[in-house]
Amino acid sequence: MKWNTPESLEDLLCEVVGWDSRTGTEGEIEFATRILKKILEMHYFQENSSHIHFHDAGKGRNAVTAYYDSGVTNKTIVLISHFDTVHIEEFGGLEELAFNPSALTEELKKRITDLPEDVQADLKSNDYLFGRGTMDMKMGLVLHLHLLEKASIEKWPINLLLLTVPDEEVNSSGMRASVKGLLELRAEYGLQYELFLNGEPSFSQKPQDTNYYIYSGSIGKIMPSALFYGRETHAGEPLSGITGHYMASYLTKAMEFNPHFVEEEYGEKTPLPVCLQEIDLKEDYSVQTSHHTAALYNVFLMRQNADDIMTIFKHTAVNAMAECTNDYKAICEREGVTPIGDIRVLEYTELLEYAIKKLGATEVEGIIKNAEADDSFDERKMSMQITDDLMRICQELAPATILFYAPPYYPAVNSSNNELVRDKIALTKRVLKEEFNVNATQVHYFNGISDLSYVNYDSADTGWQSFKNNTPVWGDTYSIPFTEMQQLQSPVMNIGPFGKDAHKLTERLHKESAFKYTPFVLTKVIESMFAEVKA
Template identity: 55%
Template sequence: MFWNTQQQLEDLICQLVSWDSRTGTEGELHFPFKLKDELAKLDYYRTHPDHIALHDAGRERNALTALYRHDDAKKTIVLMSHFDTVHTKEFGSKSHLAFTPRELGNRFKEIADDFSPDNRKDALSGEYLYGRGTMDMKMGLALHMHLIEKAAAEDWPINLLLMTVPDEEVDSAGMRAAVDRLESIADENGLDYSLFLNSEPSFTQYPDDPNYYFYSGSIGKIMPSALFYGVETHVGEPLRGLNAHYMASFLNQQMEFTDIFSEEEYGEKTPLPVSLKYYDMKEDYSAQTSNHVAVLYNVFTMQQNAEDIFSKYHYLVEQTMNQCQKQYEEICQRENIPPVGRIRTMSYQDLHAYLVKKFGQEKVDDIISDYIGRDDLDDREKSTHIANRMITYCKELVPLVVTLFAPPYYPAVNASEDPLVRSISALTNDFLGKDYGIEPKEVHYFNGISDLSYVTYDKHDDGWETYQDNTPVWGRTYSIPFESMQKLQAPLINIGPFGKDPHKLTERLHKKSAFEITPKLLEAVVKHCIDH
């Protein structure tokens, strides 16, 4: 066997990490082809080569699936992972070391005194493997490869579908593209999905957190955004216009850290909203005030859907702009200058409808298409530029704030009360407690955001239509297969290895957890599912 012993697993993770697959790089494009060749070494895939497949995820990226199918089984566990990693700018000129875990570990031992006490101890202990992707999350993929190999060698009476995707760290394009393939693979092979098993690592909940966590759900993330379009003027006559920055400042004060979106489930709370990006869309410097500013906000969810969030958000924007208007008029009165107008608040859906009525659908489609094809803009920038351009065709509406959604959107999912998940939770506690003296803690909403968001979507929910209607790039450069997701109704759980400092210079993987404990635990989970 290739990936069975602790040493073989360590060699495998070092190999996977050496295949640089940072999001948006050439390495991300090449990774699934290298992985396909690696999996093809197994005897099972020599006789079933058609059970490994690549799936287009856009922009020359590919997801990969590898099916182990038992002739007497319909029950299927989907083993989910992502192979892209964040970038390595923090390594500076030594970025090559990020992909050589053993060499990096030796280097960190040499400079251990430069680190915090906790990391100094770990670097000198030899108990951790450092490197980009060791923790987040190539070890999860390695563990799934181990399960596939062992299942095939021992003829486990269950089906396993390994699915690993690109782009999780940015927009989850890989997972969103793979959802439809999950449905067709099930139909083609007579599979019955009984569990989605992700193996994202155990994330700390606070600095130097020693606890091991597993997850029975994944938190949601959505980005309500706004385009502020004021009235430009020369800085020498500021009240002859209305500065978009002035308008935006009122909403920022109300949105940042607001509790109106807050949720609490199982004693866990959603983090408070923050602004993720704020930018002036005036391209040059001049003595003219800016009349267009965009801002994107991060909101976490548990039970709320897109419609719930947008309704609250749009109302908050309306109330905030009323406050802005009131203060602005008081200043105009003080300075004896008439206001330039009254601030309107419109949803993107209403703005779109307004333009269609005024100019026709073809003209509106042309406006959108002008930005869709621009490679110099990402989906967030395209969204705000589209709204901005639309307003230039209806200046009678300004001053104006347009509320909209910017990608990405991760719906919250939770299977905490599912009977199978409850039994796996009990197994995990018993296994780790008896054999290793570890007291694992169940987290009901994984706070690291994950691709689990795109399975098991509430089949009775249609709030996603609000997202569709208020996302300018919807159906062109960004979409979510909500209807297909609603068909993937199986419980989910996330069990992965212990590590520390994801996305940091000192990202590291606990060797015993990764190479000894978690492989045995995941094998126990799979065998448990055979009988339940």
């Protein structure tokens, strides 16, 4: 076998990390072809090249699937990974070494005194390999290539479907596009998906955490957002209008660290919400006040859906704008000025309906398409711009706060109560302890956000309609295949290598975890399903 020793796995990782595939770059586009060639080094796929498929993820990018057919069953394990990485600005003068793990690790040793104490200790131990993508998450892909090769040579009596995708780090375009591909492959080959097994690394739960974690679910993330559309005025007559910034300050204060959004399941809690971005939509400087701003808020999920979050968000916004209105009126009364009126709170879908009644569907569609045609906008800026453009033609609604959703949305997923997952978690813990004296801990929701969010979606849930109705770019530049996801009803797990400092200069992978005990335990987990296949 080509990739069956610690040394060969390390060599393969260094090669794959060397393929710079930062999200949104040419390298990300080229990666699919490169990994295709690597898969074709396996004898099985030289004879069965038709089992490799590309799945269009937009902007020239492709997800890649490679299907090993055991020939004895339709039961299949789907191995999920992503091959894009975040960017490398924080590397500074070391950017040229960011994708060369061996050279970067040696160079960091020369600069060891400039680094935090925990990083110094790891460098001195020689137990870690540094580099962008070593931990997050090209080692997961390498492990899945190892399993695919091993299965094809040893003729494992269970099917494996490797799926590796682009753009996990920004919008998960690769995984969202792959949902349709998974359904098509299931139909084409008559497959029964038994388990979705991701290879994201073991993420620390807090700073300096060195525990090894295995996961039976993945946390959700959603971005409730708001456009604050006030009334412009001259700075010399400030109370003749109301600024978007003034309005935004009330909702941001109400949203940040708000415990009403926090969930707790299995003794785990979601982090508190925070504002990720606030933008002034006034394009230039003048003494006219800025009457329109927008803010994006981050909310994590476990059991709640988009409809649940919008309900809490709207309640929060109504109270915040009532407080803002009352304070503004009190100031106007103090200064002897007539206030401009109360602040409305509307959902985007309400604004859209109002605009269509006023202008007609064709003109409103043109306004939306015009904003989406601007190549300088990402999906978040497009969402703000569309909402702002609609308010510009409906200024009679001002002052108003318009609530909408901005991409991306990662629904939470959890299989902690699934019998198969409980059994494999117990097996993983036992093997790691007995073979390597490693104590593994189960986490019910992977805290790093993952592509598992797009499988095993609750088949009875309809709360996603609130996201569809309140996302300005829905159906054009961004969508989520909820109904297709509801057809992928199989449990999820995540077993990956241990590492530290994802998305940092000091991102690093624990070598023994990556090259010895994680491949060993993954093999044992899959082998344990052989008997279940025959049953």
